[in-house]
Amino acid sequence: MKFKITVESIKTVEEITGYWQNQDYINLMERFNFPDAGTLKPENLNEMLQMAITDFEPNEAAAIVLNYKLSERLNEGQIAQISNDMLLDKVSEEYPEIDLHYDLFNINQLLHKAYNGKFPNAKAIVADFSMVSSEGYEGEITKEMVLKSFNNGLSDGNLIKRLFTEQMSTDQKFTEAEAVIWELNTEDSISFTLITSEYWLNKQDILAPEFEGECLLPKEEETE
Template sequence: MKSKFDVKVLSVQEIHELPDGWSGDDYKSIMELADFDDWDKIEESELKDYTIMTLQELDPEEAAAIVLGYKFQGLLTKGQIHNLVFEMMEENLWEEYQNISYHKELFNCAVMMKWAFPKKFPQTDAVKCVLEVNAYNQIGTNMLHNADKSLIARLIANGMNDHSVINRLFDDQVLNGPFPEAEHIVWQFDSEIQPEKTKFTIFSSWYWLRQMDDISNYTAETFSDQTNLR
């Protein structure tokens, strides 16, 4: 069952890294892979800086191979990683790589390499989009209170025209479901539930959300893949 929603676009902001894109455990693992001694004795507040300094002791290509190898262990071969090392110096792989399930982590890898070698790697750019959503009925309210990425991606798609990338590539998933690709279109989101509305803070790439920069408000009629909420 579809429900109707009023959607207000509160802000669309360019960002250059994701909240919690890298954790303390990630930093420690990178340093260990780069053969940095005593990585386990570093204060939590200094882990990022030490990781960057550790990578800077290496050639950019070697450092990138370590970072990519860590994030994509078991997913990419050494040959694929070797190719990506050189591609990521020139291209926005977080938008261009054909496997969209890798986009978020390719972005995080690009962020790390930009920190370590700012003159060698392109500027990273992603999107933080904040929506305020009101439901027309209780079913819609339940969807908002239990929102998943399929609902968020459909709410976004409903605001954009047929020429947007989401609607061109996934029109059937948006209209009829299921929509497993939403997991990789919406990189992450936070929700703030209020009595009469819900605010979503959504992180993704310009590749998916570019049209949202020109939209202020709209009405969406859509649903979630969670069948008990439809």
């Protein structure tokens, strides 16, 4: 199926609004031995958490936050390794399990801010675009459909296009799309906002603000 894609804007950000909730700040402060965190005003939670974090060595703080957020996915050895690697590399771009990149990005940026740059500064992009079917499709637009449709509008140097050539340009299933696009939001199924890593997509990757995208889905999906 074909879609008309219009890219309204792409901006680079260093943190994703809404990922960390006030309760996360309170829970983390308790892990960093900050007393009575629940009595603080909501507007002070982030600042006080950063103060609590810096009472620890950077790798120790990283291990605490990683354990809080990813203990169900990572074992102690993996957490210890990543907590040290984060000080040297952008783990949120390099970790082999890409479905962890979203969490690792937000963990990294929390620590980057608290330690004034001791952790590498990773970046994300927020893209606003419209996606209108040329064939009258009125069903749900999925992350897989968005990435496949973007294929025609991306430069050949784009990392998604290079790593997932078959998935992007044929009817092969693109399961990795769920991890590549971190968030896909819409209120009307026409105008969308996607959030992903600058590692996957940046302004230079977009060849033109308007283009026709072709989305080739697996046969069983087309007939559902």
